[in-house]
Amino acid sequence: MDRTDAHDAGGAPATHAQEHGETRTAVQRRLERLIRENRFTIAVVFPVVGALLLVASAENLLPAPLAYNPLLIFVGTAVMRSPLIVGLLPRIDSRALACLGLLTAYTYAIETVGVRTDWPYGAFEYGIELGPMLNGEIPLALPLFFIPLVLNAVLLTLLVLERWWPRGLERALVRLPVAVAAVVAVDLVLDPGAVAIGFWSYETGGYYGVPLSNYRGWLLSGAVAVALVDLAFDRAALLERVRTCEFVLDDLVSFVLLWGAINLLYGNWIAAAVAGLFCAGLFSTDRYDWAMVRTALSSG
Numbered sequence: 537m538d539r540t541d542a543h544d545a546g547g548a549p550a551t552h553a554q555e556h557g558e559t560r561t562a563v564q565r566r567l568e569r570l571i572r573e574n575r576f577t578i579a580v581v582f583p584v585v586g587a588l589l590l591v592a593s594a595e596n597l598l599p600a601p602l603a604y605n606p607l608l609i610f611v612g613t614a615v616m617r618s619p620l621i622v623g624l625l626p627r628i629d630s631r632a633l634a635c636l637g638l639l640t641a642y643t644y645a646i647e648t649v650g651v652r653t654d655w656p657y658g659a660f661e662y663g664i665e666l667g668p669m670l671n672g673e674i675p676l677a678l679p680l681f682f683i684p685l686v687l688n689a690v691l692l693t694l695l696v697l698e699r700w701w702p703r704g705l706e707r708a709l710v711r712l713p714v715a716v717a718a719v720v721a722v723d724l725v726l727d728p729g730a731v732a733i734g735f736w737s738y739e740t741g742g743y744y745g746v747p748l749s750n751y752r753g754w755l756l757s758g759a760v761a762v763a764l765v766d767l768a769f770d771r772a773a774l775l776e777r778v779r780t781c782e783f784v785l786d787d788l789v790s791f792v793l794l795w796g797a798i799n800l801l802y803g804n805w806i807a808a809a810v811a812g813l814f815c816a817g818l819f820s821t822d823r824y825d826w827a828m829v830r831t832a833l834s835s836g
Contacts, residue, residue: 567622571783573694577613579786583794586612591801604734606667607611610677617684617789623784624687627769627777630641635768638763639686640679646757658754659739666735685726686761688788689718692814694775695785697823705771719758720751721810727796728807740822744804782823789818 571578593603602608628636650657651673654657666675675681693715706709728744731737740747778784796811798804818824 564625571619571622575783579789582612582616583790587794587797590733597757604664606665610667613680617787619783619786620684620687623781628773632768634765637682637763642760643679647678650674657754658747658749660736662736663734684723684787686719688766689722690715690765690784691778692817693780696817715762717760720754722756724810725795725807728804729795732802733798
């Protein structure tokens with residue numbers, strides 16, 4: 537084999553890799569354009585309509601085919617998650633896939649243990665089927681419901697710490713506990729609203745029908761999830777992506793609108809106030825302001 541043949545033989549894989557990279561970049565750009573062109577619909581219209589449909593389902597105001605329709609719940613959730621997923625795609629490599637795979641397995645495992653043993657969240661049961669149920673116990677789409685909540689909490693923590701306490705980003709003893717606290721705060725909003733509309737219920741409850749044991753469970757789940765997310769990504773690269781991708785936290789906007797509205801409608805004032813704190817956190821990042829809100833409303 538002469539030098540030309542060796543060059544050709546060795547060049548094919550490089551060309552294939554280059555083409556693969558170009559294809560991935562082109563797909564990424566199309567997805568980002570799709571998100572940007574539909575930000576108002578995804579981040580505002582979907583959660584508002586979703587809140588109305590869920591409350592109407594809980595109050596028996598919808599016909600049976602529409603009430604708690606699992607397909608609508610799944611599709612609506614997937615659409616609202618899309619800015620986060622598309623925003624993080626460029627930072628998904630083999631390490632991230634491995635850590636997120638472990639987190640997915642952990643999510644199924646801890647929820648199954650919780651349903652069967654009442655630990656660590658306390659005795660609870662699902663009131664409706666949130667899509668296909670594994671063994672009739674937990675939603676198949678559980679990772680889609682849970683993992684983005686953790687990612688949102690971690691990303692908001694990075695942006696807030698960068699602005700108010702940059703040194704905290706370099707210290708795991710600061711960064712990780714703050715992120716875990718943010719995850720638990722997410723559930724201070726989520727669980728009361730979910731109980732109010734009948735997603736699940738607890739045998740005992742003090743905080744709008746939610747027992748303290750649930751939040752001890754979320755401390756455990758949040759700590760494991762935050763640790764795996766922290767291992768999954770290069771922090772500097774992740775922070776740079778969050779800085780430059782203006783829509784990556786739109787899923788958190790959807791969360792605040794959806795569950796904040798539900799808690800307001802049911803008079804869960806503390807939960808609604810915590811949702812307001814997340815709103816304040818989003819505004820503190822300088823990527824959301826009243827001028828942007830007015831622009832979005834007028835264009836929407």
